[in-house]
Amino acid sequence: MDERDLIRCAQLGDRDAFAGLVSGHEKKLLALCWNMLGEREEARDAAQEALLQAFENFSRFDAGRSFVKWLLGIGAKRCLDRLRRKRTFLRIFQGHAGEWLGRGEPRPEAVAGSERVGRLLLKLPARERAAISLAVFEDFSAREIAATLGCSENTVRVHLFNARVKLKKEVADGL
Amino acid sequence: MACKWVCFAFRALPLPAWRTFLLDRHIDHCPRCRGGALDDEAIRSLGVTPADLQNELSLFPPAAGRRLPRRRAIPFDWRYAFGALLAVTLLGALVALFRLTPPEPIAQGTVYVTEGDAHERIFAVIEAQIGGEPARPILFKPGQPGMTIVWFEKTKN
Numbered sequence: 001m002d003e004r005d006l007i008r009c010a011q012l013g014d015r016d017a018f019a020g021l022v023s024g025h026e027k028k029l030l031a032l033c034w035n036m037l038g039e040r041e042e043a044r045d046a047a048q049e050a051l052l053q054a055f056e057n058f059s060r061f062d063a064g065r066s067f068v069k070w071l072l073g074i075g076a077k078r079c080l081d082r083l084r085r086k087r088t089f090l091r092i093f094q095g096h097a098g099e100w101l102g103r104g105e106p107r108p109e110a111v112a113g114s115e116r117v118g119r120l121l122l123k124l125p126a127r128e129r130a131a132i133s134l135a136v137f138e139d140f141s142a143r144e145i146a147a148t149l150g151c152s153e154n155t156v157r158v159h160l161f162n163a164r165v166k167l168k169k170e171v172a173d174g175l
Numbered sequence: 176m177a178c179k180w181v182c183f184a185f186r187a188l189p190l191p192a193w194r195t196f197l198l199d200r201h202i203d204h205c206p207r208c209r210g211g212a213l214d215d216e217a218i219r220s221l222g223v224t225p226a227d228l229q230n231e232l233s234l235f236p237p238a239a240g241r242r243l244p245r246r247r248a249i250p251f252d253w254r255y256a257f258g259a260l261l262a263v264t265l266l267g268a269l270v271a272l273f274r275l276t277p278p279e280p281i282a283q284g285t286v287y288v289t290e291g292d293a294h295e296r297i298f299a300v301i302e303a304q305i306g307g308e309p310a311r312p313i314l315f316k317p318g319q320p321g322m323t324i325v326w327f328e329k330t331k332n
Contacts, residue, residue: 018235019235022234022235023233023235026231026233026234026235027225027228027229027231028225029234030223030225030228030231030234031222031223031224031225031227031228034222034223034228035222035223044231044234047234048234048235051234051235055235119221120221121221121222132218133222136215136218136219136222137219137222137224152191152192154191154192154194154195155191157191157194157195157198158191158194158195158198161185161194161198161202161212164212164213164214164218165211165212165213167212167213167217167218167221168211168212168213171213171217171221
């Protein structure tokens with residue numbers, strides 16, 4: 001079955017068809033979530049949530065659109081939600097967060113993966129990170145990013161330029 | 176020098192539309208300004224790509240058993256519904272009462288006052304009306320010289 005057939009079957013509620021449809025895009029989704037969240041386990045959780053959300057709302061998917069971009073858009077929104085919740089949590093429980101989260105030290109298994117990845121990307125604000133992840137890693141246009149993040153195309157272009165400049169500085173400082 | 180000013184303006188301007196104007200007019204075409212930003216290839220090397228994730232397990236099958244946390248719905252309660260209906264009805268009745276009450280009629284009249292000092296002045300009510308109908312004037316002279324208080328009452332039929 002080609003992608004169109006899989007989409008048609010999945011829209012009728014066929015879980016296997018949906019699994020077949022997403023199997024080719026899971027790694028892309030996980031990579032996006034990892035780049036945005038900076039940690040493997042959290043990225044896997046966010047990606048799974050995005051897949052579930054996509055499956056539950058798949059009847060509303062417009063078959064004329066690109067499936068992978070629709071799926072990645074959901075993933076980006078899920079990651080932004082998580083980052084917002086985390087920021088709120090840290091703001092409220094600033095003093096105790098370190099103790100509860102293991103004094104801010106990353107878990108050993110997370111270190112190996114995220115040492116190379118994300119360390120510099122994580123220094124960007126959440127929306128800039130989302131914009132740069134979608135633009136550079138997923139080839140989203142400014143208009144598509146704007147639609148995903150719910151802001152104007154101009155804002156996205158400014159986010160992208162700011163992110164590039166900040167990353168350049170971070171790379172230069174790291175050398 | 177121009178690049179320096181453009182960069183300063185880019186940081187200082189508050190609206191994204193104005194900043195985009197600078198991107199279109201200068202920054203995107205200027206090798207020096209673009210040199211201050213990291214290119215796509217270098218950014219890709221900073222993050223995870225699908226090629227790095229070949230050993231990752233599939234995400235959807237384990238997810239199929241899970242449910243998304245849903246927002247807790249507010250349970251419907253007849254008491255709340257009845258209370259809300261009562262409040263709306265009372266509010267409607269109050270508004271209707273306020274709108275149906277006719278405004279107080281305006282009193283109009285003509286008075287005649289002669290020239291002279293306070294003791295000699297003659298004060299007379301020539302005509303008095305409330306809402307277009309003849310009214311009864313009542314004059315009251317308190318002890319103070321030169322002061323007369325007048326009010327009107329509707330004549331009872």
